[in-house]
Amino acid sequence: MLTRPVPAALAVVAASLALGGATSWAQGLLPDALGSFANSPSGWTLLTVLLVAAVRPSLGGGAVLGVVSFVALVLGYTVASELRGLVYDPTFWGAVGVVAGPVVGAAAAAMVGRRVVPAALGAGALAGVLVADGVYGLTVVGETTSPVYWVLCLIAAAALVGGTARHLRTPTAVAAVLGTAAAATAVLSLGYGVLNAAY
Template sequence: MTTRRRGTLSSIAAVLATSLVLGGLTSYAQGFLPDWFSSFANSASGWTLLTAVLVFLARCSWWVSALLGAGSFVLLTLGYAAVSTLRGFVYDPTFFAIIGLIAGPFIGLAACWIRRRDLRAAAATAVLAGIGAGEAVYGLTVVGDTTSPVYWVFIGAVALALAVFMLARRVRRALLPITVVLVGTALVAAAFTVAFSLL
């Protein structure tokens, strides 16, 4: 086995194991995070952020990153369900595991392509910034009466900062990639908001 292959397998194992642990920790985090930030542990954007960071740090090929995105999101869900059940709060992970299998590959691919430039970087930015912006809109408008606005504003600001950084540093001087970032982010955000409003 080559050194590169061993490194890839180690990265895969690290992402999957860490996802399971972090998923369990988000169950506890709902109890010890301050009220104004507790939505992080109970939101799609929280798990999206964790998945994207883990896959980004793994530095795997695009197709491995896509698979890791799905695996990470599903294991976050299973870890959360296992710890919640141990704590006496029975949680069925099936629904969000299915969402993870569908959305996870796009998140993983975006986490890989965010290192690139031009169209790939633009598409990655649209996915990740769009999810953050969509969750911010959903949080402030749909569940704003029952949750603190702080986390929703925070994740929206992170999404905006990502889009601005990518436009300034990696997606420059080309109309099509810039359009993909701006229009793509808006479309992903709108789709996210509508989809979660219907759940």
């Protein structure tokens, strides 16, 4: 459990701002095969998960830090983009961070916690993000991006589900990780469809 919330939160904010800025620069530096990492929801989700998990908060603390981290990533990206002479409006992805951040942060906290079922649910939620993004990348923007990163998302999701099921072992945990991964994939895929229709 997080014992020093303020220093931990400040560390998450600082790291998120720096990494958000780095993703802006990385869009022009990463090889084509991995370039989508710097321009995809799964990329920022993974960064948020790693930063939140690193401070090992409670579920509630993780939910708060998920918002803090995601929004700070967006702001860091915005500042770096402006420094590069690019105009970027953080409103949309900032709002996404406010909505998705609590789920992502709580999932990260659950994955590093000691309770079996929450850990399985957290892993399943993250796997769903990876699957939905991978499928979206291969099917919707596949003609303009390399398939390598999207395939890696799918492989990582399969490894996360399989590794979690093998580690936690209990039938309840296996059902939780599989069910949550499927549900998260369905919800996020629906969201992608709505966004595509709107834009």
